[in-house]
Amino acid sequence: MRQNYKIYPIDYIQELKNQGKRKKSRCFLEYWDDMEQSEHNSFGFYAKSWEVSKSTAHGYIKEFNDEIERFLAHWTIRNNQHYSYVKNQAERQPNETNASKDLKSGIQTSHIERLPNKALNINNNKSNVFLDKNFLRLYNRYRELYKFAGDRDKAYEEYLTIKDSIDTNIFLEAIIKYLTDKEIDGKYFNFANFIKEGVYLSYMPKRLEIRREDGVLKGLFSKEAETFITDDGKEMKLTIERFNELHSSGNLKFIDIGVPA
Numbered sequence: 689m690r691q692n693y694k695i696y697p698i699d700y701i702q703e704l705k706n707q708g709k710r711k712k713s714r715c716f717l718e719y720w721d722d723m724e725q726s727e728h729n730s731f732g733f734y735a736k737s738w739e740v741s742k743s744t745a746h747g748y749i750k751e752f753n754d755e756i757e758r759f760l761a762h763w764t765i766r767n768n769q770h771y772s773y774v775k776n777q778a779e780r781q782p783n784e785t786n787a788s789k790d791l792k793s794g795i796q797t798s799h800i801e802r803l804p805n806k807a808l809n810i811n812n813n814k815s816n817v818f819l820d821k822n823f824l825r826l827y828n829r830y831r832e833l834y835k836f837a838g839d840r841d842k843a844y845e846e847y848l849t850i851k852d853s854i855d856t857n858i859f860l861e862a863i864i865k866y867l868t869d870k871e872i873d874g875k876y877f878n879f880a881n882f883i884k885e886g887v888y889l890s891y892m893p894k895r896l897e898i899r900r901e902d903g904v905l906k907g908l909f910s911k912e913a914e915t916f917i918t919d920d921g922k923e924m925k926l927t928i929e930r931f932n933e934l935h936s937s938g939n940l941k942f943i944d945i946g947v948p949a
Contacts, residue, residue, distance in 0.1 A: 838878025862891035
């Protein structure tokens with residue numbers, strides 16, 4: 689009887705199969721099994737085994753590595769959350785050091801304390817998900833257009849990192865553009881990764897508003913040239929790194945709907 693049953697990133701495998709990439713899903717399973725068995729092979733070995741070019745094998749393995757990292761990180765978080773919950777489970781425990789006498793009765797009593805359940809704070813965003821109508825609008829639209837929208841709570845955590853720098857209508861437009869883009873060979877990203885990996889940035893408008901200490905600038909951004917041209921014609925260098933810094937800090941906003949940058 690086989691007893692060594694294992695957990696695989698089944699969502700990723702199903703996504704590949706639904707994209708018509710059944711061969712690639714089998715390549716992933718072989719790579720995963722080699723990892724578990726510590727069978728270390730070269731790009732050339734996998735290229736020959738999978739009957740693809742070395743460059744294709746390199747691309748596959750890079751993607752497989754990223755997916756495995758996400759998968760294992762998920763279980764690390766789950767493990768930590770579960771441990772924290774058990775460790776901090778609320779219980780009634782007598783605090784003997786705080787024993788005192790009731791002034792009226794003279795009877796010695798023990799103060800009963802309820803320990804805080806820290807685990808309940810780990811996912812304190814969960815209850816907020818259902819109160820955030822803008823997020824639900826975006827998530828539900830993503831799910832309508834793409835079957836594998838992914839975990840809602842994870843998506844909400846990522847959404848909170850950009851919430852203050854986007855307009856809901858503009859972001860909704862970016863979702864629609866991405867999921868209806870015929871030039872994309874399948875839709876790899878669930879909603880959380882769509883945000884986390886910055887995929888949405890390519891589908892947001894070119895027109896930006898940048899807040900600085902000396903005021904607010906409005907103008908057009910070119911991702912290819914890494915330049916920002918203000919409405920009064922001034923051209924400024926704006927690298928992708930600086931763009932991301934401004935965006936994550938809430939000092940950059942997309943201010944109208946336009947073509948992808």
